[in-house]
Amino acid sequence: MESVLGRYRNLTILVGVLFLQVLGLAVQVKRGNDADSTRLIRIWAVGAITPFERGLVWAQNGSGNLWHNYFFLRGVRAENRQLKEQIEQMRLKEVRLSEDATQAHRLQSLLAFKEQFIVKTVPAQVIGSSGSDLSRSIYIDRGSNDGLTPDMAVITAGGIVGKVLRVYPSTSLVLMINDQSSGVGGMLEKSRLQGVLRGTANGEVILERVMSDEQVAPGDTVLSSGGDQIFPKGLPVGTVSKVSPGKDMFLNILVRPAADLSRLEEVLVVTEKQEKNAVVDSGGRVRAADILAERLPSVPDKPAVVTPAPGTTPSGAIASSAAGTSVGVKTAIPAGSSTKPEVAGHGLAEHNLVKPVGTGSGTPVASAPTGGNTASLTGAHSVPVATQQPATGQVLKKVVQKAPVGASATGGSGSNGGTGNATGLSPAKPAAPRPKPPTAEPSPQPPPTEDNPH
Amino acid sequence: MPITYTSGEQIEVYRFSFPVTVGVPLLALFLQAYVPRRFPFFSVFDLPLLVTIFFAMARRNPVSGLFTGAAIGLSQDMLGAYPIGINGIAMTVVGYLASSLGAKLDVENAGARLLVTLGFYLVHAAVYFTVARGMVNLTLNWSWSHGVLAGLANAVLGVGLYFMLDKFKQRT
Numbered sequence: 001m002e003s004v005l006g007r008y009r010n011l012t013i014l015v016g017v018l019f020l021q022v023l024g025l026a027v028q029v030k031r032g033n034d035a036d037s038t039r040l041i042r043i044w045a046v047g048a049i050t051p052f053e054r055g056l057v058w059a060q061n062g063s064g065n066l067w068h069n070y071f072f073l074r075g076v077r078a079e080n081r082q083l084k085e086q087i088e089q090m091r092l093k094e095v096r097l098s099e100d101a102t103q104a105h106r107l108q109s110l111l112a113f114k115e116q117f118i119v120k121t122v123p124a125q126v127i128g129s130s131g132s133d134l135s136r137s138i139y140i141d142r143g144s145n146d147g148l149t150p151d152m153a154v155i156t157a158g159g160i161v162g163k164v165l166r167v168y169p170s171t172s173l174v175l176m177i178n179d180q181s182s183g184v185g186g187m188l189e190k191s192r193l194q195g196v197l198r199g200t201a202n203g204e205v206i207l208e209r210v211m212s213d214e215q216v217a218p219g220d221t222v223l224s225s226g227g228d229q230i231f232p233k234g235l236p237v238g239t240v241s242k243v244s245p246g247k248d249m250f251l252n253i254l255v256r257p258a259a260d261l262s263r264l265e266e267v268l269v270v271t272e273k274q275e276k277n278a279v280v281d282s283g284g285r286v287r288a289a290d291i292l293a294e295r296l297p298s299v300p301d302k303p304a305v306v307t308p309a310p311g312t313t314p315s316g317a318i319a320s321s322a323a324g325t326s327v328g329v330k331t332a333i334p335a336g337s338s339t340k341p342e343v344a345g346h347g348l349a350e351h352n353l354v355k356p357v358g359t360g361s362g363t364p365v366a367s368a369p370t371g372g373n374t375a376s377l378t379g380a381h382s383v384p385v386a387t388q389q390p391a392t393g394q395v396l397k398k399v400v401q402k403a404p405v406g407a408s409a410t411g412g413s414g415s416n417g418g419t420g421n422a423t424g425l426s427p428a429k430p431a432a433p434r435p436k437p438p439t440a441e442p443s444p445q446p447p448p449t450e451d452n453p454h
Numbered sequence: 455m456p457i458t459y460t461s462g463e464q465i466e467v468y469r470f471s472f473p474v475t476v477g478v479p480l481l482a483l484f485l486q487a488y489v490p491r492r493f494p495f496f497s498v499f500d501l502p503l504l505v506t507i508f509f510a511m512a513r514r515n516p517v518s519g520l521f522t523g524a525a526i527g528l529s530q531d532m533l534g535a536y537p538i539g540i541n542g543i544a545m546t547v548v549g550y551l552a553s554s555l556g557a558k559l560d561v562e563n564a565g566a567r568l569l570v571t572l573g574f575y576l577v578h579a580a581v582y583f584t585v586a587r588g589m590v591n592l593t594l595n596w597s598w599s600h601g602v603l604a605g606l607a608n609a610v611l612g613v614g615l616y617f618m619l620d621k622f623k624q625r626t
Contacts, residue, residue: 010550018547021539021542022539022589024538025538025540025543025590028537029591045533130533133604134579180594181593201600202600263494264491
């Protein structure tokens, strides 16, 4: 026995080393890929490599910034970067709004419809990659100290990038969508066909599980379907670049990613999503007559005085109007809400992304604050009848002066409460108080005036 | 001192200083992680694999070759997204085979190095995919065109890299 081991010493050692590694792999597989069994080892390895990467990135950025900001077109680059950031944010909003508009049309009648919203993102810088052609992943300079957890979506303004796979204190490993082990729920924008996006051995992205009898053409836009519970629905994924028959009655749909996955420098990690029920107007659709009645002149019952609920401010102070739309709606944002309405500073600080959701007709959703901390930007699909818009308010002001006192009118202080004098309406004269009829029953209309031909 | 099968002459067995033994693989791992961020095409190269092949062939000792491969492969796994050990097993096999081959054949010239590197790249890929699909159940697909082209690219880079690393060789 001894002589056999001595004779095949090298082979014995090889088998032993391989056996140990196979054993280690088996333990990992049994416990799952994200088990803590290898976490400590990975932290050590990442901790040994990433400081150098951070240092290099920092030095590179520092020298680049020094040149660009002081020697080369001083100031212009900063402004350009700022503008690009704004464009990126607006593109995100635009894509989302467009998608939401389409979605609202289709789902308007559905109750209990839920949708996810990106509430908060954390910007991160790409500091390295797995470096292997067989595994496509990147390292970012944000980790658990910044609130990151596994399975968070990573996006850019162009489109989705991947998901957070492992989180370390100050860095995270992101599995990109072109990795062979990744899977993202995707759908075609026009046909709404859904499939699964996977990476290929060449680093490309394909959309699987679309039947071969479906019509898919190059150039079609692919969006996230939200089915993976990681990426919110409607984020851009890419465009179809090639379609060919595949195996098992499915199509081979090659997708060109919207985000340039090979040249990523900065990404956004979606750290907070909200899932809300869509608010569907209980009264059904808003009729044209109701809308017209809303726009007719009226006099409010009394000067609107809003008593802000605890934790909120008078909504009128920050209510934004929807001037120019055909429906008198407004978007009101409670200051005390946990949902911030605007994108905060970009840079290194955390910033929030809240997408105001439009309706199918493209009008902003009337979502009046009802007090408390209820987020006002909901995925409502029907337009609650709300108050007038500033332009209408000015019209009303003139009409009130011109029209006979007895002219009936509707509208006024709004039917959903909590709106107050938020529409730019001048302080109403309480001389002719008139109970406001329900909006569903329009009052006899006054004769048209030159300001209100209707 | 081993004798080659090809020439029948004695061949040199080399050793390396400790800084080179540790520093070169670490540098290869670092470059592999960092450079593709700036130059995406660089991800087609596998510097840790080339370093493993070089050290294994230069030392001509199967045991040190397999341990070198295991160490580098496991380090590479620690930085990757997949379970630790897939690259480790593949590199162990490559390290063992490369050192065994180095002990039997004269692989000092550029042509031999080119072919050997291409061959070991494919061996590495074969073992890697076998383990990944068979043990870990990863849905990886092999692309022959991509694999062969990547192997050729690595072989070309390897020839240049080996001549650079030859400067660190020390005769036993």
